[in-house]
Amino acid sequence: MGFWKNRRPPVRRRVPLAERVASVVVLMLLAGVALAIAVLGARGDAGRFTVDPALMAAATSSAPDLSMHLPQWLPAVAAAPTAPAPAEPPAADDPYADHETAAPADQLDLAAGGLAPIGPREHYDADTLYEKINGQAGTYMAQGFESLRCRSYGVPGGGPLLEVFLYDMGTPQGAQGMMALERDPAGEPLDFARGYRSGGAHFIVADRYYAQLLPTEDSEQARTAADLLARELAGRLPADDQAEAGPPLPTAGQLPNTIQYFPTDAHGLDFMKDVHEADYLRGKATLRFFMMKPADEAAARDAYDRYLEFCRQFGTVAAERKLAGARLFEADNFGFWKIVYQRGAEVGGVNDAEDRAAAVAMVEEYLGGQ
């Protein structure tokens, strides 16, 4: 058969020069790679694979297990002298220890009344907060939460434990707003800090911090211990220059436990920042009054103008007028009324009211009374 008779011989006797050169180049490259692996491997950087504590803190799925400390600690405290326990320096390799991130580490080295800390300080950020407070995390995040540090304390000789939660809410408004949101209406105001006590639990706001001291039982011993610890902690928090009066909202007719603070995106609008809101009862209508106090009048004017433009675009502006030195508009937005004013460096009004007349009356009353 011609195919088998005429096929090329299996071995080439002549290899072109270009092919020989290319082969040598490929072999040299392979040898170079092998040499590089050998050299770099011998001089490897051990630090390349060491654990970064900061990354660990962000990535690990659970905080240290308190149980490993509890059984050892409980008898130790029972036998402990009443002298304050020495403060523990944060361990260098403890990813949950404070690393001078938001506040001085010694804020949670409390020892009032001979209370002794149990276990390490715990630290949570926005990614890990849910591990500590689970479904409650969303509320804190909405108020500008940045970090949580907490620690447990025990009373020498046994008895109740105390949990201290120190939230860094990013801004004084966030801290204040969070406390207002959770506030016990029957809580007793503190005489040594801005805050209140509810049973044995103490709640303190100072600057950007919101602290909670929660005893594990409602006893006289627990109340006394919590009070001592709260006083010590209050002394370690930054000076609080915020007004005692609380959020800049009208107080008359304000329904309890309805204050909310929105650091950003109030009403779903990106220019509405640092907004406080609360509910008010006017006749049979419940109205949501809001207020924002930007840095200056120009910023307030800008926010008002943008709010007005939004309402023109997504609703009907039924009225624009001036009243008591303020600009004011009334807008129907998807069936709800927005009555918004701007006066000086202040923007406020009633948001999403069903009763237009009641909302207008409330804003007019507020502006007229100021």
Added chain:
Amino acid sequence: MKKQPAPTPHPELTRREFITRVGGAAAVLAAAGGIGATLWRREHHVPGFEERPGLVLPSYAVERPTGAPTLAIAHGADTAKVVAAAIGELGGIEQFIRPGDVVLLKPNSGFDRPAISGATTHPEMLRAVAQLVLAAGAARVIVADNPINSPAGAFIKNGLRAVADELGLRIILPDPNAFVPIQVNGRTLRQWPFFERAFRRVDKVIGLAPCKDHNACEASMTMKNWYGLLGGRRDQFHQSIHEVIADFALMIKPTLVILDGMRVMVRNGPTGGRPSDLKPMNMVIAGTDMVAVDACGTARMLGRDLARIDYLALASERGLGNMDWKSGNWREAQT
């Protein structure tokens, strides 16, 4: 020296040779393709790496007499008596637990918070139910939950460990090897790490949940309680929390669920922290239909509109329970 012969010039390829070569190559390709097609199995193309179905839990519900009540409400100040009364109205613990059963009690131990906070199942509730189950002849009682933060510490701080130690209950704590994927095939929850170790050799499952306000899903009751069996980054479910909670009614068919309304967290849930967050209600609801129990708890304990709790409607629409609890067979007792 013998002279090498000059290479023979390669002749031109004839048509016959071309057709022969192309035909040969085509035959080799066809044979290779045929063999590949014979061996190819779409669903099992990489042996050992195929997608495996996850765990499917059996139903832990028990056969009960026709017309037996599915929900019972009991009132009183003594937790043990109220729990006994509620279960008594359902027909007694013997209807649910047989001698020799291995019983899993699933409390809410989700936080390392003290019992007085009301954030977790109260130790007295665990004690009351465990004593009834032991008295019915249970061979072993297991207590398990997956608090993300400090599991062992949570059981100590919320007081459940002390009751377990006192009554000889076995607490199973989570660790990475305790989880296997569960196959739910729900609308949101399909396959997810599940605390399977707690369910090994278990005959009956009872959920013990405190009734709480919850800022993400409005109310945390017996359905939400199963959330504690999930592993992984379960916080991501908070984006579609109602759908996931409704899927729990598909995931597990418990023997019984008990909703603790002795002190109800009416605000600042799910953690609370202030005594004013809790309202004494002195009430317990027990039942076999967790959707009905939660609907009843919403109305009778939290005093809220059922329409605010989306997961109840989602589960009810899918036939996973009956949110119209009053239309079922229910009883009420005072101790």
